[in-house]
Amino acid sequence: MSRxxxxxxxxxxxxxxxxxxxxxxxxxxxxxxxxxxxxVVRLHETYHRVPTGLADADASSLATNAVARLRAVGYLVDCxxxxxxxxxxxxxxxxGASVAHLAERLRDATTTDEAAEALxxxxxxxxxxxxxxxxxxxxxxxxxxxxxxxxxxHTARRLRYLADEHLDVIRxxxxxxxxxxxxRRCPHPGRSACTEEVPATGHERSAVCACPPAPSPRTLPAPxxxxxxxxxx
Numbered sequence: 001m002s003r004x005x006x007x008x009x010x011x012x013x014x015x016x017x018x019x020x021x022x023x024x025x026x027x028x029x030x031x032x033x034x035x036x037x038x039x040v041v042r043l044h045e046t047y048h049r050v051p052t053g054l055a056d057a058d059a060s061s062l063a064t065n066a067v068a069r070l071r072a073v074g075y076l077v078d079c080x081x082x083x084x085x086x087x088x089x090x091x092x093x094x095x096g097a098s099v100a101h102l103a104e105r106l107r108d109a110t111t112t113d114e115a116a117e118a119l120x121x122x123x124x125x126x127x128x129x130x131x132x133x134x135x136x137x138x139x140x141x142x143x144x145x146x147x148x149x150x151x152x153x154h155t156a157r158r159l160r161y162l163a164d165e166h167l168d169v170i171r172x173x174x175x176x177x178x179x180x181x182x183x184r185r186c187p188h189p190g191r192s193a194c195t196e197e198v199p200a201t202g203h204e205r206s207a208v209c210a211c212p213p214a215p216s217p218r219t220l221p222a223p224x225x226x227x228x229x230x231x232x233x
Contacts, residue, residue: 008070010063010079019059021048021066028075030094035066099129110191112181119178123171130171137163 008023021032022045029039029046037048050059060082068087070077105118122129141159144152 006074007076008078010067010077010083012080019050019063021063024070024075027073028070031069031073031075032066034094035069036062037066109188111187112184115188116178116182119174119181123175123178130167130174134163134167134171137167 005023005025005028008021008028010019010021012019021037024032029048032048033039036051038051040047040049050062054062063079063083064085064087067077067079067083068085068089069091072088073091102118102121106115109115109118120128125131137159141156141163144156144159146152
């Protein structure tokens with residue numbers, strides 16, 4: 001990771017008085033969003049702003065909280081003097097980290113049983129992750145019912161459509177994939193577990209394990225000699 005991606009600036013624009021956060025990487029973006037900032041995605045950059053209509057004192061408190069959170073995990077933050085702080089709040093793994101761990105389990109899986117077990121956490125009927133996600137979408141739709149603006153009923157209908165149609169397609173396909181893997185009950189041919197033992201018949205006694213050698217990096221073909229292209233008429 002480059003040093004540039006670990007640097008952010010949280011300042012008020014002297015011309016527009018907008019409180020903006022610029023710089024960082026996707027981890028920093030998540031911290032900014034949890035602190036209350038709103039992402040703004042442009043063609044050539046992504047930056048963050050405070051919510052519209054926020055009082056100056058509340059915006060300053062939001063920025064100060066963001067500075068503290070970012071510095072607590074090692075980011076270099078340049079900020080206005082009013083946002084500077086020595087606070088370093090404790091950081092905890094977000095809920096998404098538990099879901100991301102399933103991807104690690106799938107990448108490490110050496111049998112179809114192990115892969116099916118990881119997918120079960122997604123597809124379990126009562127308390128699987130996809131069931132919980134559907135509940136979140138439905139609850140967000142219910143929140144928009146009667147919220148008061150003209151677009152709110154449309155947003156509620158759209159969220160229910162996502163929960164009932166798109167998410168249902170994903171869940172159905174993953175359930176089928178999980179069940180198929182559970183029935184196969186076989187090792188992955190390209191992911192045998194390493195025993196870290198070298199057979200007695202091995203030719204290289206200094207080898208650490210009996211795993212096949214890693215594939216060699218693909219080499220590009222040599223370029224034609226200078227002037228070769230001009231020999232053909």
